Amino acid sequence: MSEVGRELPRLEARAKVTGRAEYTHNLRLPGMLYGKxxxxxxxxxxxxxxxxxxxxxxxxxxxxxxxxxxHKVIPEPYYGPAFHDQPILxxxxxxxxxEPVAVVLAADPHVAEHAVQLIAAEYDELPAVYDxxxxxxxxxxxxxxxxxxxxxxxxxxxxGRTGTNVALDYHxxxxxxxxxxxxxxxxxxxxxxxxxxxxxxxxxxxAVAEPADDALVIHTSNQTPSFVxxxxxxxxxxxxxxxxxxxxxxxxxxxxxxxxxxxxxxAALALIVRRPVKIALSMEEQFYMITKHATTFRIKSxxxxxxxxxxxxxxxxxNGGAYADIGPRVTQKSGFTSPGPYDIDNVSxxxxxxxxxxxxxxxxxxFGIPQLVWAYESHTDLIARELDLDPVAFRRNNILRxxxxxxxxxxxxxxxxxxxxxxxxxxMGWGDNKEFDRGNGAIRRGRGIAVGFKASISPTTSVAIxxxxxxxxAVVYTSSVDMGQGSDTAYAQIVAEVLALKAEAVxxxxxxxxxxxxxxxxxxxxxxxxxxNAVRLAAEDALAKLRALAAEAGLPEGxxxxxxxxxxxxxxxxxxNVIGAASYVPSYKSPDAQTGLSDNVTPFWMIGGAGAEVAVxxxxxxxxxxxxxxxxxxxKPINPAVARTQLSGAAVMQLGFxxxxxxxxxxxxxxxxxxxxxxxxxxxxxxxxxxxxxxAEQHSGPFGAKGLGxxxxxxxxxxxxxxxHDAVGVRITELPITAEAVLRALRKQQGRPLEDAA
Amino acid sequence: xxxxRTITFTLNGQQVSTAIEPHRNLVELLxxxxxxxxxxxxxxxxxxxxxxxxxxxxxxxxxxxxxxxDGKSVTTIEHLDADGKLSPVQQAFIDTGAFQxxxxxxxxxxxxxxxxxxxxxxxxDDIRHYLSGNLCRCAAYPEIIEAVKLAAKQTA
Numbered sequence: 001m002s003e004v005g006r007e008l009p010r011l012e013a014r015a016k017v018t019g020r021a022e023y024t025h026n027l028r029l030p031g032m033l034y035g036k037x038x039x040x041x042x043x044x045x046x047x048x049x050x051x052x053x054x055x056x057x058x059x060x061x062x063x064x065x066x067x068x069x070x071h072k073v074i075p076e077p078y079y080g081p082a083f084h085d086q087p088i089l090x091x092x093x094x095x096x097x098x099e100p101v102a103v104v105l106a107a108d109p110h111v112a113e114h115a116v117q118l119i120a121a122e123y124d125e126l127p128a129v130y131d132x133x134x135x136x137x138x139x140x141x142x143x144x145x146x147x148x149x150x151x152x153x154x155x156x157x158x159x160g161r162t163g164t165n166v167a168l169d170y171h172x173x174x175x176x177x178x179x180x181x182x183x184x185x186x187x188x189x190x191x192x193x194x195x196x197x198x199x200x201x202x203x204x205x206x207a208v209a210e211p212a213d214d215a216l217v218i219h220t221s222n223q224t225p226s227f228v229x230x231x232x233x234x235x236x237x238x239x240x241x242x243x244x245x246x247x248x249x250x251x252x253x254x255x256x257x258x259x260x261x262x263x264x265x266x267a268a269l270a271l272i273v274r275r276p277v278k279i280a281l282s283m284e285e286q287f288y289m290i291t292k293h294a295t296t297f298r299i300k301s302x303x304x305x306x307x308x309x310x311x312x313x314x315x316x317x318x319n320g321g322a323y324a325d326i327g328p329r330v331t332q333k334s335g336f337t338s339p340g341p342y343d344i345d346n347v348s349x350x351x352x353x354x355x356x357x358x359x360x361x362x363x364x365x366x367f368g369i370p371q372l373v374w375a376y377e378s379h380t381d382l383i384a385r386e387l388d389l390d391p392v393a394f395r396r397n398n399i400l401r402x403x404x405x406x407x408x409x410x411x412x413x414x415x416x417x418x419x420x421x422x423x424x425x426x427x428m429g430w431g432d433n434k435e436f437d438r439g440n441g442a443i444r445r446g447r448g449i450a451v452g453f454k455a456s457i458s459p460t461t462s463v464a465i466x467x468x469x470x471x472x473x474a475v476v477y478t479s480s481v482d483m484g485q486g487s488d489t490a491y492a493q494i495v496a497e498v499l500a501l502k503a504e505a506v507x508x509x510x511x512x513x514x515x516x517x518x519x520x521x522x523x524x525x526x527x528x529x530x531x532x533n534a535v536r537l538a539a540e541d542a543l544a545k546l547r548a549l550a551a552e553a554g555l556p557e558g559x560x561x562x563x564x565x566x567x568x569x570x571x572x573x574x575x576x577n578v579i580g581a582a583s584y585v586p587s588y589k590s591p592d593a594q595t596g597l598s599d600n601v602t603p604f605w606m607i608g609g610a611g612a613e614v615a616v617x618x619x620x621x622x623x624x625x626x627x628x629x630x631x632x633x634x635x636k637p638i639n640p641a642v643a644r645t646q647l648s649g650a651a652v653m654q655l656g657f658x659x660x661x662x663x664x665x666x667x668x669x670x671x672x673x674x675x676x677x678x679x680x681x682x683x684x685x686x687x688x689x690x691x692x693x694x695x696a697e698q699h700s701g702p703f704g705a706k707g708l709g710x711x712x713x714x715x716x717x718x719x720x721x722x723x724x725h726d727a728v729g730v731r732i733t734e735l736p737i738t739a740e741a742v743l744r745a746l747r748k749q750q751g752r753p754l755e756d757a758a
Numbered sequence: 759x760x761x762x763r764t765i766t767f768t769l770n771g772q773q774v775s776t777a778i779e780p781h782r783n784l785v786e787l788l789x790x791x792x793x794x795x796x797x798x799x800x801x802x803x804x805x806x807x808x809x810x811x812x813x814x815x816x817x818x819x820x821x822x823x824x825x826x827x828d829g830k831s832v833t834t835i836e837h838l839d840a841d842g843k844l845s846p847v848q849q850a851f852i853d854t855g856a857f858q859x860x861x862x863x864x865x866x867x868x869x870x871x872x873x874x875x876x877x878x879x880x881x882x883d884d885i886r887h888y889l890s891g892n893l894c895r896c897a898a899y900p901e902i903i904e905a906v907k908l909a910a911k912q913t914a
Binding site: 009010012014015016017018019020021023026028110199200201202203204248251255256267281284446483484485486641642645646648649650651652674675676679680682683684686687689723739 | 781782789794795796797800801802804805807811832835836838839843844847848851852853855857858859860861862863864866884885888889892893894895896897898899900901902903
């Protein structure tokens with residue numbers, strides 16, 4: 001039986017059901033101090049004074065550290081993947097409520113927590129800006145001067161710029177949009193908004209730094225150990241081989257734990273006190289670390305008399321919060337897909353990343369795509385309704401088919417968009433209008449559909465090592481992080497397939513930069529394709545070396561000796577190793593600076609869609625999702641059972657972002673920073689679901705596979721909004737779709753709008 | 759801060775004794791015994807990651823003072839395979855793939871144990887009712903429901 005395509009349980013299944021799986025959360029070291037963070041209470045202000053005297057005087061407090069103390073060990077204490085804009089602890093200014101200002105260290109975390117309450121800070125408050133569209137005006141400027149990191153060529157022109165909040169502007173022009181709009185039979189224009197929300201992994205951010213003689217070991221719950229490795233070495237001015245980053249299992253990541261989060265802080269603290277330091281955030285503190293971009297998306301389409309979309313103009317404003325994090329990449333990478341999966345000759349895209357005085361925004365399961373699909377699939381549905389066309393038929397007529405160029409100019413290869421659309425239509429029983437119960441009385445029912453797509457990240461590098469031991473067993477070394485998506489198991493299956501082993505016999509070593517080679521990061525659904533390819537190549541390299549060893553041992557060519565026998569024959573006993581190694585670097589052409597176009601913008605495309613049936617209570621506005629169909633193209637899955645749960649897990653996460661999750665702000669303060677007030681989906685919120693992986697193949701992927709972690713998020717929000725429109729004739733244009741929002745829309749439609757709350 | 763008090767309790771079948779301050783919770787107490795399967799996450803008794811059985815009743819370890827364990831019997835996830843064999847619930851969670859990151863899994867499993875003890879043949883509604891105090895951000899809920907049903911079938 002083939003190892004690829006086998007539905008074996010995750011390799012670490014036993015460790016997880018017995019509570020023995022290793023997480024950074026568990027780690028305690030001799031002499032370790034706990035750090036607790038004192039945070040800014042103002043959204044924007046100059047620091048006048050931080051009074052730590054009372055905290056220092058508390059029994060059991062080891063040390064209180066401020067930004068100035070950090071400055072003494074790290075002269076340029078600013079970090080970030082796109083901009084070096086984020087100080088390890090605030091210096092001079094604070095830019096959002098919850099920004100770290102000081103840290104108390106103590107052997108007992110309760111003592112540190114108590115001492116934090118004794119710190120007092122005074123600020124000269126500055127006016128603050130929270131809205132992404134308002135931030136386009138330079139009236140209130142979050143950062144005095146822009147400091148791009150130099151990693152990305154398209155950010156260089158922003159270096160040293162003052163008087164602006166724009167941290168990246170991406171523009172694409174294709175064809176003649178202005179001319180096409182003029183000659184179009186119909187023009188439609190809408191604006192959609194999405195909210196700030198967040199990942200809330202159940203293992204909150206946690207990191208431990210452990211100083212050694214001339215080195216530093218960082219244990220962290222992080223999705224990008226190689227980046228942390230490079231960035232901490234850069235901050236310290238050390239060679240990379242003096243910094244060691246280790247990552248066990250993650251208790252959830254979802255894009256929160258990418259790049260540097262707590263690692264620079266614990267590293268600096270450990271160097272200051274020369275003892276191991278652990279910082280573990282509370283659930284509340286996660287609301288001040290990293291979030292999902294709120295967005296405003298203005299979208300305009302020109303449609304011909306034949307129902308073909310002839311032009312689309314997209315203006316997207318991304319609310320990046322106080323620090324850029326990876327936001328500029330979201331703006332560009334997601335930006336060029338903003339017209340949606342449609343074949344449109346004339347396109348303009350203007351995508352802006354904006355600094356505001358909110359908690360920073362970065363990557364969250366979809367890297368901006370769910371916000372875009374929310375807008376373009378709501379808009380597409382509205383067009384179909386206006387033109388009195390069936391929403392599926394209208395999409396079918398316009399969809400991007402195999403080999404046709406997407407807006408960027410890159411052709412759609414191995415992109416089963418039409419198949420995903422048709423699968424959804426079939427599973428929804430679309431076209432069978434007589435069968436569908438539209439409800440009666442106060443309860444009205446409707447259904448909707450939506451399809452989205454995403455490019456993968458590039459340029460990017462993945463390196464893997466496969467070690468075959470004297471007994472024939474194999475170990476894989478990569479810096480991929482298994483945070484629940486099942487990458488360990490998938491790599492074991494790939495190696496087992498190549499080396500003719502059982503996947504259970506393959507061991508996967510977790511990231512340890514002293515041992516495991518470079519990987520760009522576990523993000524953007526990239527691991528299975530990029531690292532999966534590297535793992536396959538490394539296994540093939542090991543296989544070639546085993547064959548060479550067999551020849552050296554005088555074994556006849558072309559016979560299939562088990563590896564253990566080859567070693568024994570060659571070395572006279574159970575001894576030796578064969579080390580296979582490989583790098584995978586896909587080809588890529590960055591978009592032209594003027595036109596935003598590139599004919600090779602992504603190594604592969606991800607396709608995902610959803611269909612929803614809803615029941616709307618017209619008296620309360622409550623929406624109940626009665627059926628959710630999720631479909632995706634993940635190529636040929638390595639482990640279909642794990643793949644299907646990725647699809648449904650992503651869809652349920654997006655269901656939360658659609659119906660309930662929102663960070664509430666009042667004067668820059670988050671007023672619902674707890675799971676009591678920020679409602680994520682529970683077991684009672686799960687609708688009946690149907691999850692389907694369409695038959696497909698990614699020819700450049702390992703055994704035909706590609707990534708899937710995000711695809712389930714794409715279509716959920718607009719499918720539900722479209723279904724609500726179908727049910728009760730009102731259009732919700734802002735997330736989340738709460739009962740209140742629906743009731744307000746219904747009352748407005750009835751000509752008796754609800755009054756605003758005082 | 760405050761004075762420690764000596765408590766004696768049964769931990770996973772063995773009698774133990776330790777001195778602990780009254781402000782510490784059950785999760786911290788268990789960490790002293792190198793038991794990390796009960797995990798404090800939300801800190802408000804809402805997510806169920808810290809679920810522990812005290813005298814066979816599931817409690818939120820983050821809201822349960824350590825000193826309350828005095829004289830009681832505490833069972834953690836680490837005890838379920840004490841005889842070297844996974845419990846039927848644990849095995850069912852593996853067979854149905856009822857977890858992803860695994861951080862909330864011990865809580866779901868312990869709560870499922872209590873459910874099956876009280877309702878050996880639970881309906882879907884019983885399962886949702888008992889597990890409504892456990893959250894899973896990876897959203898393995900459909901597989902968790904299958905796991906509980908499978909465990910019920912196999913213990914029947």
